Amino acid sequence: MAPINRSRGRNVHIYDANDPTTVLGGLILANGVINANFYSMMEILFVFTGAFFLQDEGNTKIEKDDRPLQPGKYFIVADDPFDVNNEPYLTRIVSRATGTRTQTFRDAVRSRDRRCVISGKEVLGAEYDYWWGFDAAHIFPLAYEGYWIDHNYGRWITIPPADPTKGSINSVQNGLLLDSSIHQEFDNYGFSVNPDDNYKIVYFFPDRHNLSGKRLDQRFLDDPQRPVDQLLRWHFQQAVLANMRGAGEPVFEHDFPPGSDIVGDVLHGPKAAERMEYELFSRLGAQVELFPAAGRDDVSM
Template sequence: MPRLDRSVGRDVHIHDANNTNVALGGLVLTPGVTNANLYLMVEILVIFTNTFSLQYEGGTKVEKDDGPLQPGKYFIVSAGSFNVTDEAFLVRTISHATGTRVASFCESVRSRDRKCVISGLNIITLGGIDIWDGFEASHIFPLAYESHWINNDYGRWVSIEPPRGGTINSVQNGILLDSVMHQLFDNYFISINPDDNYKVMAFRPNARGIGSHHLDPGYFARPDAPLDSVLRWHFRQAVLANMRGAGEPIFEHDFPPGSDIVGDILHGPRAAARMESELFGRLGAQVELFHRAKKA
């Protein structure tokens, strides 16, 4: 099957003013993206040694304001040197939190949110029983990379530790999403920018028309709310995935019966990293049971 490319449909292109023929990256423009948003994303995408500004193709300076971003070419102007960052990107696949070590995580996220935080879709209560069909307690920082979480001491951000499962399973690393939003979130097609009043950024159009709106800041003021630092990490990953160079690969996740899933992964881009993420996402609960059995 054809492989999707994050650069398809880009109508915003970012260039070095001193080397206008080579694009450093770009963006598929969606409603609500502002000039100030572009400045912030360029600061993630590029490492500068001095201050910088952006110019339109005609040489006019782009103001760092809330004016709507326009399609076209944008040029970075700086008195110092700069380079596109080589910051690591963590390949991510659609994940589902299952198993006993994440049970308290799911319960805590459900109890706190009771609706999709991004779409606003509410759960249904029937006969006093909450119906959770189509809603998923989602890790902001992926559970598949717990070793990365531990090695970089991201647990230092957490103030509410779960009864089991480690700090990565804190409610502060979780968010309740409906299944569509979960797919978009895990694929880095949507993200929440805590540094722009919790604005939902869409990095490509979606069928729901989700993006550009601000979430309730009161929700994020709760002591058990998702952490700004974790949301900021996810937003950085979304910028790197979608804007750097030609963008990171988009992986197929809806395999029809009889598909050679392993073959598709092994012959595709980022095979080793994707295999690791897929195995944990699909077999996480079984892996946990295996390790428990070994210890018994």
Template sequence: MSVLNRSAGRDIHIYEAKNPDTLIGGLILTNGMTNANFYSMVEIICIFDGTYFLRDEYGTIIQRDGSPLHSGKYYILTSGSMTLSDESWLVRTVSLASGSRVAGFRDAVRARDRRCVITGTEALSADYGIWRGFEAAHIFPLALEHHWTDNVYSRWITVPASSGGSINSVQNGMLLRSDIHTLFDGYDISINPDDNYKIVCFRPDGYNIAGKHLDQRFLEDPHRPVYQLLRWHFRQAVIANMKGAGEPIFECDFPPGSDIMGEIISSPRAAELMEFELSSRLAVGSRRKATARGVSYSSY
């Protein structure tokens, strides 16, 4: 399986001042990133037992404020010790050969949003029942439902799902353009609910969305996604993209005849990737069986 390096293209590099030759992590700088944002993201990948601050490569102390972040090298200075966070990153990939959506979840997300939540692009043919180019995206992936259950994330859900369990509540979903859905699932794009729902791009932004905020009309909807799930996704995106060399980016477009399982087995984090793929495919299989029994599901 082709595996890409998330560190490629970084223009921000993070070091510990006590060990300046060891790279801790980094970031690709995109619009809207502030010094305060950077501090909060460093605190996701690092754990401190005392006070700390950041300085740039010229020796200037970086204030925790709304000033724009600049590219370059940054050094962490702390009065105590610092360790890298061991918060787990759950492998999540996108495969054009798999994926499923419960129809009730899809319909509820469509009815609420009627536009791509991140880009603002309206589903102009929605009144005619045509939603091509738009997909109902799970914030927390359906294929990892056992993690949802184990961590009782259902405690955050106040709007029950019509079917498929709490993970299929409209509060765990957003309508996205198909291309944005792929980037969201791959943690290339996320939303920081602790910064007024700012859109954060972890790869170069070709959509002019980085640094913008979600539409206030969306945020005022009582059925909007719960902020805890958006916060979970944002933390996962920071860990995937900023810690060390970053987590691998897996190929998702497999032409007919590809040895998908063989490529998965030969890839980094193969066991977790296999778990995700199998869970996705089992979900597809169960949906198809249900459809054969007369239950309607969407399969894209």
């Protein structure tokens, strides 16, 4: 079955006021998204050269305030022409990175967090070294380390990994301890954390955990080893592009029963080359450097 895009279930739709029949993108509205958040998302999705504002179907201007965003159609009214942000999305699936290269990363994240930092669920067996159901997740995916190096994302890291030969991408500052099911949602950009809105958790698809609109707790934010804002911001920007631009990026299957034609599924689906490389890296531990299909400028942080 071909992967679905992310437009299913959207109840917020975005248009150019000068072309009110062409949908530019949209959103599955979750708890906690306010009008000001929506304006910030517009500034990620589009490149504006002048002032703009949003209005609803009744031609009422939407203020950039803390009122909850409502379902409906929204029209961008801009002083000057604007473009859709063409920054490539880094194709990503559920991460399964293992091996000695990530062991020190995993151990550092476990030692720091000892709970899912999104849900707050404690690892009750931590003192006995039982970590079932919890994963150390990379914010910026390990599979794209070549891109990380080329764009010097390591400049944000102030705490190198215990073994510097493992690369700055394996710093504890690029990690979160997550409940395993929440890890899948994080890797698929089903939700993200917005560091520019007091670390609000923002869901982009139905939130079965009732976490959207909540914030990371203060004890985590006070930890000197916590992830750096630049990486959380990068993940949030990717989540907005993946879920809201156009019809959204494909949602790939990850649960393949024994005997499934995984290769066939990948090769006959969208983004086949990128997904195949990521599958090889995450499933086989292959040392494959991944890059976006198109050139990409560094993300402004």
